[in-house]
Amino acid sequence: MSKLFDLQKLMLKTQGHSAKAIDRAPKPVQRRLARMLGYHYPFAALHPFYQCILAVQHKQGHSGFVKADYRKSRKLFLDQMTAFQSNPTKIAQVKDLHLPLDSGMTPARHYHPNPKQTLPMIVFYHGGGFVVGGLNTHDEACRLLAKHANVQVLSIDYPLAPEHSPQQLIKCCVEALQWAFEHQKEFNIAPNRIAIAGDSAGGNISAVVAQVTKDQPFAPQSQLLIYPAVDFKSRYSSFYKYKDGLVLTGEDIDHVTAFYPDRHEVELDDPIISPLFGKLEGLAPAYVMTAEFDVLHDEGELYSQKLKHAGVKTHFVNIADQPHGFINMTTIHQSAKQHWINTAKSFRQFWNTL
Incomplete structure (x- = not known):
């Protein structure tokens, strides 16, 4: 369980390196982490890696990628990629x-x-x-x-x-x-x-x-x-x-x-x-x-x-x-x-x- 909490902290800190760490985890661990992070959407067949990534984004107040401020959206999308x-x-x-x-x-x-x-x-x-x-x-x-x-x-x-x-x-x-x-x-x-x-x-x-x-x-x-x-x-x-x-x-x-x-x-x-x-x-x-x-x-x-x-x-x-x-x-x-x-x-x- 301590490893799960470590992964949760890592996910909330950085996206690139932490995402790779999550990807290396077994699927059962990914699913448990997604639940801990509060991913509540009914998409059980979605690869749990994405459930974790999306849960972190939602916690940070992010969803989607094209917003009303399209210039800011361009920068954010490029920065994320x-x-x-x-x-x-x-x-x-x-x-x-x-x-x-x-x-x-x-x-x-x-x-x-x-x-x-x-x-x-x-x-x-x-x-x-x-x-x-x-x-x-x-x-x-x-x-x-x-x-x-x-x-x-x-x-x-x-x-x-x-x-x-x-x-x-x-x-x-x-x-x-x-x-x-x-x-x-x-x-x-x-x-x-x-x-x-x-x-x-x-x-x-x-x-x-x-x-x-x-x-x-x-x-x-x-x-x-x-x-x-x-x-x-x-x-x-x-x-x-x-x-x-x-x-x-x-x-x-x-x-x-x-x-x-x-x-x-x-x-x-x-x-x-x-x-x-x-x-x-x-x-x-x-x-x-x-x-x-x-x-x-x-x-x-x-x-x-x-x-x-x-x-x-x-x-x-x-x-x-x-x-x-x-x-x-x-x-x-x-x-x-x-x-x-x-x-x-x-x-x-x-x-x-x-």
């Missing part, structure tokens, strides 16, 4: 770039696990509710994706809301994909082997980009959608079931809606923000992954079903014990890391069959 980072996965070549796009000079980061090899490329759009996040918050996720899918990754630092509209954001992301296509020889990309990927808001962007570009020569060959947001208009069962007590909250969704579509007077069923309402026939094959404990779970699963019904080759997988955002937890949680590694490998296998 930075606190979790240590010993980044080694990649042979990592370069920061500035893409000269028509919409403006756009920062990007290029990952290549073996510069001597001709490899496919994934153009990656980070998550963060269209409001927070950037190259650094998703650096480790991109490193793991590059290494275990054995691909080049080009991570795009697209312009954020509310300063930029959905039209501006998507224009930039489309242009980044086209830029990669036009520079295939320079990056030694396997001919026309370019896919797109993104988590959460980035999954939304990937889905929209796939729709917008499907008749273009630079359309992606495949898409990896990681717990994507695909419907701003509707509220599904998973929203009401998981809107409190987890990583992504109902309040977060409200703030994102205010900053992204509402601020720019975009209808909630417009396919530029809600790809569920777009034309799905003829899209690139899709690998769709959801997390069980996620307000977005049901819409992600529904999107995969609609893709299949539209004749799009689709693979769907649900991660049963993880919450929204778990690919950002790989440095402190071994289970999240393994799930993300497995996804990277599985997506590459899916892609290879096309």
Whole structure:
């Protein structure tokens, strides 16, 4: 019991190192600690590591990650992700770039696990509710994706809301994909082997980009959608079931809606923000992954079903014990890391069959 109290004190002091200590503890110890810390939500199947982490955040008065003060939210999200980072996965070549796009000079980061090899490329759009996040918050996720899918990754630092509209954001992301296509020889990309990927808001962007570009020569060959947001208009069962007590909250969704579509007077069923309402026939094959404990779970699963019904080759997988955002937890949680590694490998296998 004394060890449990020591862990409790540690959790309340520091997040990065203490989270790793909790991750090394057996699950029964994690569950007992979560109860001691006061995690009272009825999510027994949620990995107890998250129950501990979330309990500490709640004790410190924190929940969700997109607040009314979006500038402060950006700093807090970056600070938290930075606190979790240590010993980044080694990649042979990592370069920061500035893409000269028509919409403006756009920062990007290029990952290549073996510069001597001709490899496919994934153009990656980070998550963060269209409001927070950037190259650094998703650096480790991109490193793991590059290494275990054995691909080049080009991570795009697209312009954020509310300063930029959905039209501006998507224009930039489309242009980044086209830029990669036009520079295939320079990056030694396997001919026309370019896919797109993104988590959460980035999954939304990937889905929209796939729709917008499907008749273009630079359309992606495949898409990896990681717990994507695909419907701003509707509220599904998973929203009401998981809107409190987890990583992504109902309040977060409200703030994102205010900053992204509402601020720019975009209808909630417009396919530029809600790809569920777009034309799905003829899209690139899709690998769709959801997390069980996620307000977005049901819409992600529904999107995969609609893709299949539209004749799009689709693979769907649900991660049963993880919450929204778990690919950002790989440095402190071994289970999240393994799930993300497995996804990277599985997506590459899916892609290879096309």
